[in-house]
Amino acid sequence: MAVQQQARKVRADAERSTARILEAAEEVLRLQPNAPLESIAEAAGLARATVHRRFASRASLEAALADRLDQRYVLALQEARVRTAPPLVAFHRLNEIVFELKLSHRYAMQLNAPLSPAVLDGLDLLFVRLREVGAISATEPAWCRGVHLALLHEVNALPSDSPELAGAAGSSETESRARLLTRCTLGALGGERDAELFRL
Structure with missing residues (x-):
């Protein structure tokens, strides 16, 4: 049971991070269409590695x-x-x-x-x-x-x-x-x- 709860928590955290990245991406790219993923990570308040884990490329983010x-x-x-x-x-x-x-x-x-x-x-x-x-x-x-x-x-x-x-x-x-x-x-x-x- 503890393992399942931990897995659910990890999934929920990942979903929240993904939502933050997408919200930040929409705002950053609206103002600066060629902004790198690093700028999006900064706007989302997340580590650059977290963004790269969720989205390996600009194409996957788009x-x-x-x-x-x-x-x-x-x-x-x-x-x-x-x-x-x-x-x-x-x-x-x-x-x-x-x-x-x-x-x-x-x-x-x-x-x-x-x-x-x-x-x-x-x-x-x-x-x-x-x-x-x-x-x-x-x-x-x-x-x-x-x-x-x-x-x-x-x-x-x-x-x-x-x-x-x-x-x-x-x-x-x-x-x-x-x-x-x-x-x-x-x-x-x-x-x-x-x-x-x-x-x-």
């Missing part, structure tokens, strides 16, 4: 960052309740969460790692549901997803002072980007252009 981001996408789909919430509400909320992730995970976002099947399936389900309620007329979920991701990239690239982001008084930049993405995606996919459709 793979872990991409995987962590993908897990957050899965959580975003759950938080937006893509299976149960009214589809327009779920779509707009998902867009808000994604822009929040883009702010807090800028380096991982730049890695352009492929989305996992769980994320792709969640997005496809949402586009099926949007079509069922008449919010879009496009029929192929994978194509809808491609259009949405392309527009997401373009909306994210807009400078913060873009007139396209001028929203309702008191709206945050994240909210303004989410509204623009929601409106443009639904319009591109054959949705109604009536402003009432986008009053979420």
Whole structure:
């Protein structure tokens, strides 16, 4: 029993160290994309050897960052309740969460790692549901997803002072980007252009 408890403690310590490394890496690499692992170790408050034990190379660290981001996408789909919430509400909320992730995970976002099947399936389900309620007329979920991701990239690239982001008084930049993405995606996919459709 003591051996099992010790093993659990070692695993828990390793998981905490890994989380600290990934959090530090996201912050350090956002500011200094070519920073060495040593800088990440310092920011995490860990020995350099600990970081090298967890991540033998820069590539393995980046793979872990991409995987962590993908897990957050899965959580975003759950938080937006893509299976149960009214589809327009779920779509707009998902867009808000994604822009929040883009702010807090800028380096991982730049890695352009492929989305996992769980994320792709969640997005496809949402586009099926949007079509069922008449919010879009496009029929192929994978194509809808491609259009949405392309527009997401373009909306994210807009400078913060873009007139396209001028929203309702008191709206945050994240909210303004989410509204623009929601409106443009639904319009591109054959949705109604009536402003009432986008009053979420």
